[in-house]
Amino acid sequence: MSDTNSGDAPPAEAPAEPLFSVADVEQFTNEDAEAGRAIGKLLSALFLYTVVAMLIVMSWTRSALETRHKAGSSGAVATEPAH
Numbered sequence: 001m002s003d004t005n006s007g008d009a010p011p012a013e014a015p016a017e018p019l020f021s022v023a024d025v026e027q028f029t030n031e032d033a034e035a036g037r038a039i040g041k042l043l044s045a046l047f048l049y050t051v052v053a054m055l056i057v058m059s060w061t062r063s064a065l066e067t068r069h070k071a072g073s074s075g076a077v078a079t080e081p082a083h
Contacts, residue, residue, distance in 0.1 A: 020028070
């Protein structure tokens with residue numbers, strides 16, 4: 001038997017060239033940062049919209065309950081449909 005590894009050792013790899021150039025990596029980084037800022041602005045806008053919508057519905061509900069309570073205390077009976 002010989003001491004050489006005919007098929008067991010992987011072949012020596014030549015140094016690989018980088019997949020992307022430095023300019024490409026900079027462009028990817030800038031685009032990624034821009035996308036992150038856009039997503040942050042979108043999430044902030046959706047949060048503010050949700051808060052405003054919640055406040056509107058809360059005041060609407062409160063006024064409806066106050067109207068119903070005033071109608072109930074004045075002697076008028078609120079009729080509700082049977083379920």
